[in-house]
Amino acid sequence: MAQIDTLPPLREVIATHGLDAKKSLGQNFLLDLNLTSRIARSAGDLNGVTVLEVGPGPGGLTRAILAAGADRVIAIEKDTRCLPALAEISNHYDGKLEVISEDALKIDPTSLGISGPIKIIANLPYNVGTQLLINWITTENWPPFWTSLTLLFQKEVGERIVAKPGSKAYGRLGVLASWRCQSGMLFDIGPQAFTPPPKVTSAVVHLVPTHSPLPCDLNILEKITAAAFGQRRKMLRASLKSLGKPPEPLLETAGIEPTTRAEQVDVEGFVRIANAYAAS
Template identity: 75%
Template sequence: MAQIDNLPPLRDVIREHGLDARKALGQNFLLDLNLTSRIARSAGKLEDVTVLEVGPGPGGLTRGLLAAGAKKVIAVEKDTRCIPALQEISDYYDGRLEVIEGDALKIDPREITEGPIKIVANLPYNVGTQLLLNWLTVDEWPPYWESLTLMFQKEVGQRIVADPSSKAYGRLGVLANWRCYTDILFDLSPQAFTPPPKVTSAVVQLHPREKPLECPLKALETVTNAAFGQRRKMLRASLKSLRPDAEARIEAAGIKPTARAEEIDVAGFIALAHAFS
């Protein structure tokens, strides 16, 4: 295991502070500092940016980010048990770590950070997708963040990067690839975590497109939700609930009403969003 600083091993930290991972909080702690350092390095140069981390737990990734030279790390942690352990890291790294106790779903990163920022996190399984959607659907674009380097269940990662006609392709893939370049960097086996989850994890990276196709965001969310909510149906049926003249609007977008959601690429959904806006 890598020796990245002189702080105690993470297993000792967990034992000292009684930090058993809690399923209700979606916690699976990554203890291998080789892997946390690899994730930190994957985020690119950190010396001139503030890093936002969500769900740091006992601080494995936090230490990796700081050891990699992050100018500042702002860690949002909901679990009050983790705060003393994180404070020890902050003391060791001369205050380059700021810990905020709270629910990341209820916090606007723009209110607690000063740009430029990168978001790097081993996201709690139970809120990871919603957090990503929150970061993807901000009104102003390019967004306030430079990149997202995030760990998800591999199944979620595959949905983020999915191409049309693939089994994983859905609403999340449309929204992510409309506004970002997406890539799965590497997988992590269940044995890398404590406790081991039942699934493989994946580190996904997203970089914002400078000029994504113009699209009414709310309409895109509505259309993709309706289309993939009944993905086995033809679009003329799945989108009928949105407008009584759905079939005509689908044709106006240059798409066959008999097509199914999984057959439509991102540009096609943007055309549908305009047609149903």
């Protein structure tokens, strides 16, 4: 693939600024222009869109997003070593890139004053990716501030996000994601595409919010799924005892056999249990 802009190749940028990836920050830099451009395209039309990116590092995906036509990119980067490289990208793209030097886990994106359509596109740091996703899909206000999430995870995490009942990967994360979003795994990326190469395959996951999820109290649903999957090998009549209420009446109201295990219950079933709990 030809260069997407006239900025230096990413390997040269990394060498110039001494940006060796830090394991403590969960960094694995993606340098392949074909792949960064493919991720950006996977988010759909970016014209007129503000993109929120977490963990841009040396800016490979950032450049692909801007080259794909995004109106503006707000990048949150904790590693101050990356700021000079990102400043060069901002200058090249006429200030369309704004960098916030903070920890993404400590920032409320709704406080950033972003207007218009917002898409989140990111090669998330491995050590905080799952928590960031949970933060974005468990916001109290729904529909959320974002219109889609296009995220790069370890493939194992991606499988948990899109998992269906009955699969080994199905758990609390899959229930919450499926309750509020339509999600799918788009494609895998092998370790060799990264610097340094991780020990696992990665995958790009795309999520779009469901504007009218099944009515349910978020906090109660989180409580129910935490109890159920916290002891996933046990039947629900045993695993739900930690809720402090007799589980059998709740399960009867929800139309679920007490001998059922958590991995056998679909999203609708968990919503019925949560609503029975709230009514009791």
